[in-house]
Amino acid sequence: MAPIKMPEVIDLTSETTQSDAVRLLSHWIDLTVPEYRAWAPPECAPVTLRNGPIFPPWITLDKYAGLSPGTCVELHSTGPHRNGDIFYIVHILQNTADQLIVLRGHRLVRARHMGGMLQPRRKELCLFVNAGLDDTRPFLTQGMEDVPAAEVIMPRTVAFVPAPSSGWQLGNATQPILVDSDAEFSCRYVLVSWHKSTAARTTKRAYEGELRGLYASEIAFFTGEPVGPQRVCPMSARRLPGEVTYWDGFCGLGGAAQGAKMAGARVECAFDIDEKACTTFKLNHPEAEVYRIDAHHFAQDDGPASCSPDLFHLSCPCQPWSPAHTRVGKNDEANEAALFVTSAILSKYKPKIHMQEQTFGLPGWHPTQFSALLNMISGEGYKVRWKVADLKDYGVPQKAHLLPYRTIHDAVSRIPDTAPNHRSRITWFPRPREPYNATRTMASCVLASGGCRDHTPDGRRRFTPAENLALQTLPWDYKFPARLTTGTMKKLIGNAVPPVVWSTVRVGDGGADKGDVVMDEGERRTPATPPKDAVDLTLDEEEDRALGGDEGEVEVEVIDIMDMDD
DNA sequence: TATCCGACGCATGGTTTATT
DNA sequence: AATAAACCATGCGTCGGATA
Structure with a gap:
């Protein structure tokens, strides 16, 4: 990647202050892979493929009204989108039956329309991708959108450039952030929102997501330039x-x-x-x-x-x-x-x-x-x-319809009677609650306090602190300072990250x-269903x-x- | 005084039932 | 069959009265 020069062309200076972030890292790790998600549960494959192959009556055009693949346009957007979105054209499609022209490509949303995720710099764009976990294709492929050519307002020029990473010097609030380009906008970030299914992407909230600077390979895709010589860190340097x-x-x-x-x-x-x-x-x-x-x-x-x-x-x-x-x-x-x-x-x-x-x-x-x-x-x-x-x-014992998940019985059955904060902390209910099957039922939330769903499978008493530890996948003999009440312990346990x-x-x-x-009683096991x-x-x-x-x-x-x- | 315990809170999302 | 309404259980919670 070419070093960034500093001609005064695009001023990305924020309306808000840009924090000074100087980073000097000797080691680094990147958890994200470009093809971030390539698996799909086969039982819920999408019925209709979004952005699927182009069949008649649709055909692709090389040019249309001065537009061609690789150019960007500003949209008069409809639906959930804001006017002023920029659109990167990948394909120009024409329906030979009714001559309708549709642009297929990537939506670039202005930073100030990103709901506060990015600093609202005036000329900053963010590649905006919705993807479904049931679609096996790369997110850039499945994340394209189709918009009618009638939505186009005018052509725009966009520079796809790297975002400042924590290893870069961003400067301070008084220094404009400049990008080496004479383009009207810059696009440095990508937001990928993953939904459980392609169909759910318009009606449900995102299930997971990613907000980051563009990879070099993605910049190469948008600029049409080959990926330049890369400095590949030796594997040893990639580890902590x-x-x-x-x-x-x-x-x-x-x-x-x-x-x-x-x-x-x-x-x-x-x-x-x-x-x-x-x-x-x-x-x-x-x-x-x-x-x-x-x-x-x-x-x-x-x-x-x-x-x-x-x-x-x-x-x-x-x-x-x-x-x-x-x-x-x-x-x-x-x-x-x-x-x-x-x-x-x-x-x-x-x-x-x-x-x-x-x-x-x-x-x-x-x-x-x-x-x-x-x-x-x-x-x-x-x-x-x-x-x-x-x-x-x-591996946290919770409700599941299918075994083998970790059940309440799995979690608490191996706690010995001599465990600390266990038998001595028992107080029996005057009137027993409804019993339930601990090998088929999962525990409800281990809350810090309150709630009425805290009772053992036999319905005769509440869980002890030792049992709550086990339900939270902590060791049952986790140490507590002397003279803590049962309630204090259970509050600490309820607040814990399993x-x-x-x-x-x-x-x-x-x-x-x-x-x-290491689970209870020194038993070594991995979760029944690894993520x-x-x-x-x-x-x-x-x-x-x-x-x-x-x-x-x-x-x-x-x-x-x-x-x-x- | 400190702790315990049951009542209460309600938007949300999933499921079931009712209506078109 | 498709859509809408009704129903229902949930949560790293909060409160206040009862109890120790």
Whole structure:
């Protein structure tokens, strides 16, 4: 890729301030592969193929009214789209029966129409792709749209160029961001929204997505130029170094850290405002430096001196975003604000990989705040990938109609009577509840408090803290400080990230044989149904080449947890 | 005083039933 | 058969009265 020169042609300066993001990374990893999703459940193949092969009466034209494949036009858009979208023409189609002309190609949406996902720069476009998980074709192929030629307003020129990555110097707010081109617009980013099915893409919310700068191969596709000589990092440089350091924000009792440890990482640093959470965390992860501190202060001067951990995981409070949040809470404002500490933390600590977890209510119920989160992360130069994950696919015991998923019986039956916080914490119901079959039923959400669905299969009592630990895939002998009440323990456990979600992640050379998750009683097993998109942090050489070897890229994994269905 | 526990909250999405 | 209405269970929750 040619180095960026700086002629003053396109000024992408934002109406808002552009944060200063200077990154110097010695190691980097890219979790995204260009053909991001190539599998499809065969049982739900699309009935009609979107953008399928062109058959009569449709034919393709080389030219039409001064337009040809490879040119861009501005649209007078209809339907859900905003006027002013730019359209990159891939094919010009004509219906020989009625002479209707249709353009097939890619929609480029203005940054200010991206719902807050991108800084609203005036001449910035974003490649906008909807894709279905039931379509096996590459997202660029299936993500094309057909628009009538009548929607065209005028031709436009677009420069497809690389986005600044966290390894680039973005400059400060007073410096315009310039692109080496005399085009009217620049297109540097792509948003890919994945839906469960092609048919659902217009009616349902996206199930997972990706917001990132264009790959070199994609730029080559749009510019029609061959992919230039690429600097391919040797495989060893693509890995994180042998020992992977892990930092944990809003760490709670340490569920996510437990998972990171299982995956081979070294838990180095954590913070939480809650004293009991910090004490519990330190008991179980004594090697870590634990800060009992407010997140905003951690991101400012009171946190550790700035350095670059390999992994940073944030579990911001979920209460304001949860579907179960149906009335105003005492700490709503502080809990909402906690989400927006993300950019400050990324800006200060510059982790090589950032991970974040939230309730599915954030993208589902609060899309504006979710877009703002994507903006914060991508604004710091990270590529963002997010997904609504169903935790039962990761080995968390929850409702499923088909075995073998992990059931309540699987989770709690091996806890010995001598386990701490178990038999001694039992209080029997005066009146038993309705019993249920623990080998066929999955647990309901392990909530931090409240709810009335917390009782054992025999209906005679509530689960003990040890059982709740097991239901959350934490070790049943996880340590707690002395004199914690049952309710406090269950609140800490309910807030935890189930560590088993890390079971498919391998980090660093040292983690190669540590990936299997240790379940109750030392039983070693992997989830019954491993997720189809297991995140392998060590990419192979083929993927490396396909990625174009853009140096200095980093990757963000945002896992949105849709869990606890009963 | 602190903890516990049942009632309450309601948009959402999936399923079933009613109507066209 | 297609569409609309009714129904129903859900959630890293919140509240306030009862109980220890």
